[in-house]
Amino acid sequence: MNEVIAKTLRQAMVAQLTQTQRVQLTSYQSKTAGWFTVAAGAALLAAGETWQLVRHYRWPTWMFWLLVVVMLTAAVLNTAVLMIGAARTRRAGAAEPAAVKVLPLSQCLPHNRMNKKMLTGLAIGAVAALSVTAVPANAASISCGDACFTLTTQEFGPGYVSAAPAGTVTAGAPVVMTPGSSLLREDFQSGYDGTASVAYGSGQLVAAAVAQGWPQDPVFQFFYAPGGVRSGLCLGVAGAAESGTEVTLQPCSTPQRTEWVALTGDADNGYMPLISGTDTSAADPLVLTANSQSSAFSTGHLVTYPGNAYPETNQMWKARYGVIRSYLISPIPPRL
DSSP: OHHHHHHHHHHHHHHTSOHHHHHHHHHHHHHHHHHHHHHHHHHHHHHHHHHHHHHHTTOOHHHHHHHHHHHHHHHHHHHHHHHHHHHHHHHHHHTSOOOOOOOOHHHHSTTHHHHHHHHHHHHHHHHHHHHHHTOOOOOSOTTTGGGOEEEEETTTBTTEEEEOOSSOOOTTOBOEEEEOOOOGGGOEEEEEEEEHHHHHHTTOSSOHHHHHHSTTSEEEEEEEOGGGOOOSEEEEOSSSOOTTOBOEEEETTSTTTTOEEEOGGGOBTTBBOEEETTOOOSSSOEEEEOOSSSSBOEEEEOOOOTTOSSOOGGGOEEEEETTTOOOOOOSSOOOO
């Protein structure tokens, strides 16, 4: 019943408006709906970034909800303060006699100016959130562009990338983590060798334990390709991987040593562990590990924690193509 009365009153009000006032009303409603959509997007971005922060520092899940409640409370309090201030201003203005004048509809709409301020603030927040999440990583060189990628870890974020050492690069050169700067030595390309079971059956490209433990996971080679020109060297190990084995550039023709199995079942926001193709244990895999923001990669036993669904963040990797876009390491054969 109340809804019927409210609808009738709205229709009666609109019927009293001139054509110009109706256009103004429609324009105001459209703009308000648009800004609230932007504000909702900003809220979703804030929630996503908060969740990533909680995951990065391995805080308990309740911390995420606590932060969400704190942010919502701050937003409500801020709105309340603005509304109280606007109400005081209106009361102060009402106490002073003023000449009667006819205002355009845009100024008669309730709290129009205050709404614009609040909505503008929300829009600025959304733009700021977008600018944080959309800042491109300096991954791979400009000359190679989308034809190349570099590896990044969940631990250090997209600002730190895989790279060969400066200078002449030969077999045995370490692959290091370095701040991204779009240099040729950050250029890598990938080759897809099928699933682990297929790779083992077609020439023992991976060890038997790998094929047994993760038969349906995809196998990749990562070619060092400065400027998009493949060097014949791939990300690999000099022999059978062990805990602490240095990861270096090795001839791509060496089976197992330059093969990596992506554990898609452990993927988190595109990041996933990469098992060495030389691994001899299906129960305790050796995976690519970033030890710091400036040291060489190594292999290490996959680290997980009780109650945490994902492995250690310095063992979670994502292929970031070109200079602006990031993609998941996919079981679909990539560009060769």
